Amino acid sequence: MGGHLTKKGTAMRYKITGKHIDIGEALQTHVKTELVEIVGKYAERPTDAQVIFSKSGHQFVTEVIVHLSTGLSSQAKGQENDIYASFDSAGAKMEKQLRRYKRRLKNHHNERAEPVELSHASSYILAAESGVDDQEPDSLQPIIIAEIETKIPSLSVGEAVMQMELSSSPVVVFKNEGNSGVNVVYRRDDGNIGWIDPTRTG
Missing domain, CATH: 3.30.160.100 (Ribosome hibernation promotion factor-like)
Structure with a gap:
């Protein structure tokens, strides 16, 4: 390097x-x-x-x-x-x-005095369903074919949206700096951006 x-x-x-x-x-x-x-x-x-x-x-x-x-x-x-x-x-x-x-x-x-904090997590690749389309699978238990170490950033919602755009990703999983909960932002089919926050109810 x-x-x-x-x-x-x-x-x-x-x-x-x-x-x-x-x-x-x-x-x-x-x-x-x-x-x-x-x-x-x-x-x-x-x-x-x-x-x-x-x-x-x-x-x-x-x-x-x-x-x-x-x-x-x-x-x-x-x-x-x-x-x-x-x-x-x-x-x-x-x-x-x-x-x-x-x-x-x-x-x-x-504005950001410290770099984005990263939390370690595991990411899994699951085997795709095989066989005839209308055939019922033998089990609902997914088959793990690979495990990959990944990192989840601690971001504001605005930063997560910017990260999604900068990386051309369809989805970003992050820890919300406002409440420490795991959140998701994603691209919707209608062109807008979706935001999932399990801590916001009602």
Whole structure:
């Protein structure tokens, strides 16, 4: 993992990997140069970036995750026939996300004295139902095929919505800083954002 200075003079660390793909020096230099330009314009003190290249059929897929000093992160994915174009596509999506929240990201950096607190949790992958569509399953007990360690951030509802937008995620699970309860924000089919808070009843 190497460091690279952003426009604000802070070093951003990089981890650039390829899944069964050789990542040459020219591509790594392109990634670092472009990310410094993109992130440096909109984000306050990015800490590290993870870039993963892979293939899906005949196309290249690039996943980019940039972590900010406050604990939030931005995430984007690109898929193109050319590996450089796949990264550029992901970079363009990330720039759009960061540009949209430029003012709020700056305010978030200035107003949050401490980084977002993260709580450890376990995430499970359950096996999909198999067999004929109209066949009743033998048991309602799900089959766990993988367990993954994850982290739940402590956020305000507004921060959770911003994190969902920055990561292009359909849902964000978080601890509500207002009441310490586990909350969920998610994208609704009608285009609005849903918020679930079990502590708010009546």
